[in-house]
Amino acid sequence: MKNNVETLIGNALNGDRASIGRLLTYIERSPEIASKILSIIIQEKGGGHVIGVTGIPGSGKSTLISRLISHYKNSGLRVAVVAIDPTSPLSRGALLGDRIRMQEHATDPRVFIRSVPTRGVKGGLSFSGVAMIEVFDRLGFDKIIVESIGVGQTDIDIMNLAHTILVVTAPGLGDEIQALKAGIMEIGDIYVLNKSDKPEANRTYAYLDFALETGEIGSEKIKWKPRLVKTSAVMGQGIEDLVDIIEEHLQFIKKSGIYQEKIRVRRRYMVRLLAEKLFLETLENLSDSIEPTGKNIYEEAVQLLKETLSQFD
C-alpha cells in the first residue's frame, strides 16, 4: 500500500488522471491513508483559489459552474470541481447528478470533476471532501470549485473552506424578508442572481440589492463589500462580469492577508472534522454495548464519554 500510494502521488503530480481518481478514493476510504497522502504532498504546488458555490437546489449552480469551467479552461487554467450531493439517510445510497450539467468538460485534460456524497455529515462537508480540496490544491489546480448541496439557510460550512463564496439564487423565490434572513444570505462574497432572463428578475434583483445595502449599516470594519451580479447560465449571460468580480475578490483577499488566513481556517476545519468523525464512530460503537439504568443519565453519559476517549490512548 505504501509504495502504491507514493507511485500514485508521483503519477498524479504528473497529471495522470486515473492516479488522481484513485488517490481521491483512498482519501474517502481511510483517514489514515488520507493523512499519509497529505503528508507526502505537503505543499508540492498549492496556491489554488477555492471557490465555494452554494444556494438553493434548482438555482442553477451546476450550470453556472459549467460556464465558469469553460471560461477558466479557455484561459489556460486547470480546474477541479468537488460536487457535493446528499446521501440518503434511509438507504445510505446517493444519486449524484451535478456533473450532468458539466459533462461537456469530462474529456478535457485541464478539468477534473469528482462527485462527493455527504455520507451523513450534517453540514454536508465531510472530512474527505475537505481533504480532497487540499489534494487538488497541492496537485496544482488553479481553481477549485466546491458545489455544496445548497440546503436552504443552514448550508454555511462552506465558509470554512472557500476563499470566495458565491451564493446563487434565482428569481421568484421570496421577498425581501427572505433576503434579510440569517444564514446563507449573510455568507456570500458574491451574490449571483441566476436565471435573470426570467421576467421577475428585476424585482428579485431589487430585493437582494436592498438586503445587501442594509447589510452595510453598522459594519465598521474595512472589508469586502458583497457584490450582486445577474447571470443567465443557460444563455451564457453575465459570466464575464461574474468572472471579473471573482478575480477582484481574489486580489482583495490576497492583498489583505485573508487568502492565507482562509487556508489556515480550512486546515483547522479539516482537523476538526476528522476528530469529530473518529470520535462519533467510536462513540457509536461503544454506545451499542452499554446498558443504561435510566437512573443517572448524566453520569452514564460522562462514563461513555470517558470510555470513548480512552480508545485513543
Next chain:
Amino acid sequence: MGGATNLLDLIKKTRNRRIKVLIAKLGLDGHDRGAKVVARALKDAGLEVIYTGIRQTPEQVVETAIQEDVDVIGVSILSGAHIPLMTKLMRLLRERGLGDIPVFLGGTIPLPDIPKLKELGIRNIFLPGTPLRDIIKETLEAALERSRE
C-alpha cells in the same frame, strides 16, 4: 422468495462498502426513463450512483469512470447502435487500464446481438422487463467480486 432474501443479505453485507456505480446514457438517444429508474433503484439499495445524463460519447463515459473511480459501469442504449458504441467503449476501457471494471448494458437489444456483446466482455445484458432486484443483485455481486480481486 429465496432470491429476495439473498438480495437483502447482499445489501446488508455491502452497506458500509460505499459501492460507486456509473450510470451512463451512451449515444444519441434521449430515452432516459430506464436509466433513471435503475439509478434510483440502486440508490435505494444503498449504492452511490453517478448519473451522466443523456447523449454521452464513449470517451466521456470512460473519462467519467476514471475521475469518479467507480466500481461498476451500467450503460443504457435504446438507439440500436449498441454494437459499435459498446465495441468502442470496451476498447477504450481496456486502453485506459480499466478493463477490470464490470460493465452492464441495458436497453432494447435484439436477442441475436447478445452473444456478440458478451464476447466484447460485457458482464450481462438487461432486457426490458428485467426485475430491478436482479439488476441490484448482479451489480452488488460484480462490485464485491472486483474488490476481492
